[in-house]
Amino acid sequence: MAFSSDAAARLIEQGRSDAAITLARAAADRSDPAALLQLAIWYLVGRYLPRDLVTARHFLRRASAAGSIDATRMEIALTANGSGADRDWPGAVALLRAAAKLDSVAADELQLVERMALGPRGEPIRPPAPELLCESPEIRRYRSFISPEECRHLARSAENLLAPAKVIDPATNRLIDHPIRTSDFAVIGPTREDLVIQAILRRIAMASDTAVEQGEPLNILRYAVGQQYRLHSDALPNVANQRAKTAIMYLNDNFEGGGTLFPEAEVQIDPVAGDLLLFTNTLPNGRPDPVARHAGLPVVQGTKWIATRWIRASAFDVWNPT
Ligand SMILES: O=C(O)CCC(=O)C(=O)O
Ligand SMILES: [Fe+2]
Structure with a gap:
């Protein structure tokens, strides 16, 4: 009988996670792809089983080989971002190339990645000009900073998560x-x-x-009419590893209102799709x-989409955020 993650979820609900x-x-043991994926996820999340990224990668490898497309996508992501092993951009691209033959989502991603001029670690060959x-x-x-296709890709990657x-x-x-x-938001x-997103993060x-x-996971924000991000500092209270910089990518511009305003610095940015806004949140002493x-000003008409990356002063462990 095939493994069902619903049946496993029911057992967990009854307090029977061991079962x-x-x-x-x-x-x-029978190489059931759903079971291999489920074990990988438990090891990744560190629930029901202790977090163990190396073991998770081992199960993802087997789930992918057994035909789980979800496992393949996760394996590609973790290969490139160095979860459970060293970062391996060429290895991740090779996996994506193989997956693209079977999976149209992977094929679309490969096409976007191949349009970028990238170095061996997925970094841009030409530095962007500020x-x-x-x-x-x-x-x-x-x-x-990002192409119209990349804007769409980022917005779409948040669709089911907002x-x-x-x-x-x-x-x-x-x-x-x-x-x-007041916006809707999703954390990637x-x-x-995926490799499109990771190449943009390297950019x-x-x-x-x-x-x-140094980056926190990418946040996708969607503001409907009237929604806004009131005046705030991106710096966090009481953290050792401060948010030193912020990167905001505007994913569309077919809306009214919704500018980004720095009232004390007297700067206002009118969102243009594809532009990146990059600013420093801390003083030279780190405060x-x-x-x-x-502030993200209220949207007056239409829907505003952005992607925000908060960048810490030193490395940030996404698996153990502090
Ligand atoms: O929506 C905006 O223009 C600003 C967003 C912002 O401040 C943030 O994401 O930290
Ligand atoms: Fe902000």
Whole structure:
């Protein structure tokens, strides 16, 4: 009998995670792709089984070989972003090339990657050229940083994940509307970082003179009419590894309102699809720069899409965020 992740989920709901694991392991011994994928996910997430990225990769390899397209996509992402093994861009591209023969999603990604001029680690061969909008805080714009196809790809990668921004109310422990950000948002975690996304993240790393390891997972934000991101600092309270820089890519511009405003620096950016906005959030001493505070103004008509990458002062471990 084929393994069913629904049956495993029911066992877990009944508090019988050990039985779910036994079921999955028995099916995995028969090379059942769904069971191999399920075990990989448990090892990745670190629930029901202790987190173990190396073992997760081993199960993903077997699930992919057994025909799971989801496992193949995850394996490609983790190969390139160095989860459970060293980063291996050429290895990831080779896997994508093989997958593209069987999977139209992979074929589309390969086409986008092949249009980029990339070095051996997936970095751009030509550094993107900035325009300086403000010296302090440093605010730069890169025109046409991503192509129209790349804009669409980023927006599409968030489609099934978008949910209203919420925070936990400390008084009641309930999820409440985010007080500052009213957009919908999605986080592109490490298993969903396909090679198009990872090549763009390396492009941002090169533009910002940072290592790709310094970035938090990419956030996709979607603002409907009236939605906004009120005046805020991207710097975080009480963290050792501060958000030193922010990269915002505008994914569309067929809307009204929705500019990005730095009131203290007196800079306002009108979103143009494909442009990158890159700015510094901290002072030379590492403390938050109050003049870098900014807002995403309310959208007046249409829908605004952006992708934000917050870049830490030093490497950020996506698997153990702090
Ligand atoms: O929506 C905008 O223009 C600003 C977004 C922003 O401030 C952020 O993502 O940190
Ligand atoms: Fe921000």
